[in-house]
Amino acid sequence: MYTTTVHGAHDVRFDDLTPVSPGTGEVRIRPAFNGICGSDIHLIENPETSGYVLRHDADGNLAMPVGHEFSGTVEELGEGVTGVSVGDRVAVFPFAYCGECEACTRGMEECCERPTDLPGGLSSSVTVPQRCVFPLPESVDLHLGALVEPMAVAWHAARLAEVTPEDAVVIAGAGPIGLGLFFALRAQGVEKVVISEPSTERREVAEALGAQVVDATASDFSAQVRALVGPGRPTVGFDAAGSAPAFSAVLRLLGLRGRMVVVAIHTREFAFNPTMALLARERSILHTYAYSVADFREVIEAMAQGHYPTDGWVEVRPASELLDAVEDLTAGEGSKILLEI
Ligand SMILES: [Zn+2]
Ligand SMILES: [Zn+2]
Known part of the structure; x- marks a missing residue:
């Protein structure tokens, strides 16, 4: 024992x-x-x-x-x-x-x-x-x-974001929490979902599970996301990656009153300008825990x-x-x- x-x-x-x-x-x-x-x-x-x-x-x-x-x-x-x-x-x-x-x-x-x-x-x-x-x-x-x-960590984040089937969602990160978000949203009837992920291997796994995926490092990243969940801008973004570039890239994409939900752990501080990132479109940032x-x-x-x-x-x-x-x-x-x- x-x-x-x-x-x-x-x-x-x-x-x-x-x-x-x-x-x-x-x-x-x-x-x-x-x-x-x-x-x-x-x-x-x-x-x-x-x-x-x-x-x-x-x-x-x-x-x-x-x-x-x-x-x-x-x-x-x-x-x-x-x-x-x-x-x-x-x-x-x-x-x-x-x-x-x-x-x-x-x-x-x-x-x-x-x-x-x-x-x-x-x-x-x-x-x-x-x-x-x-x-x-x-x-x-x-x-x-x-x-x-x-999976409950992801379910909780999806619930607090009050996602509905009308929303268009971007998830940064195809690790277990990113996949958990995808499963939770699919179970709740949300179909306009795309996962952004830099690793080819993880993108392939997510795609085989039925997710739409985009290479987070692609030069036409925003165009690809909008082609998949558009025509408008995404309304909800999830940070399940815990990296500053992933957070910023998704936040920048969100439309009017878009909700950015941080569910990942960030181990490093990073700078961003809330006025530039949030003000013009009245975006908000939410953090969920457990x-x-x-x-x-x-x-x-x-x-x-x-x-x-x-x-x-x-x-x-x-x-x-x-x-x-x-x-x-x-x-x-x-x-x-x-x-x-
Ligand atoms: Zn854990
Ligand atoms: Zn108590």
Whole structure:
């Protein structure tokens, strides 16, 4: 039994684990698959600048659990747990929102004022509160279950942007979040969508999944986008790339009162002039973060309806290959890697 912990920059260990018996209202789960997220890579490479609230052991040494995109099977129920059974396949909502603060009562669990820490998913066993456990329907397997979390990030962004089928949308970036936006919008009947992406390989994967794609580095980039989603300018842009050029290129394209939605993590500051970029067309910029309980539930429903094909962008490797997988992802190879536990 192990749990994966970051003890320092480039110091990740599979530490011994003693499973925790579930207390009242808790569920013990055996994780099956855990996806590697860009934020995990930041955490492993440089914990201090990763943006995570770091945890430490009793001696004050860094001991930060790894893994927040995971599925698993229920092994044991604590007292008072109803609606979940031993043997159920589940996805785990990876932070324990309090359920009582203003954010939680408004259905904005992602902004909970008093969240509590959960164990990392890249472990042989986790014990979590029942409110974080989401049973998967028959047609959603454990691979898809581990994708609920990243797909919920995209679903949430699409919801907050209030996209309707009349909108014309540009998504910058064909990584997992960009593809997740495409799947979410397609599931919601939005057809005028184009993904802009500099990597040929990622464009091919997106195209095979049914997306319209444009080379982000093409000299006639705007003309190509408008040819695909026009005749007018796009009304909504998503930054799922996290790069200044991608953000600026999409923002510049938006029409009157266009909404630019940033869902990517920007690790570097960059300058832009809001007057030039926003004023003349009354454009706005919105930032979205994580997902609510409702988003998690809606993604699982959309998965059950078959809206989330995994061809070409999801790969499974043994958990022991964590560091190789991180290296490959850093080098730009692969898209979403699920580690089998
Ligand atoms: Zn993540
Ligand atoms: Zn709360």
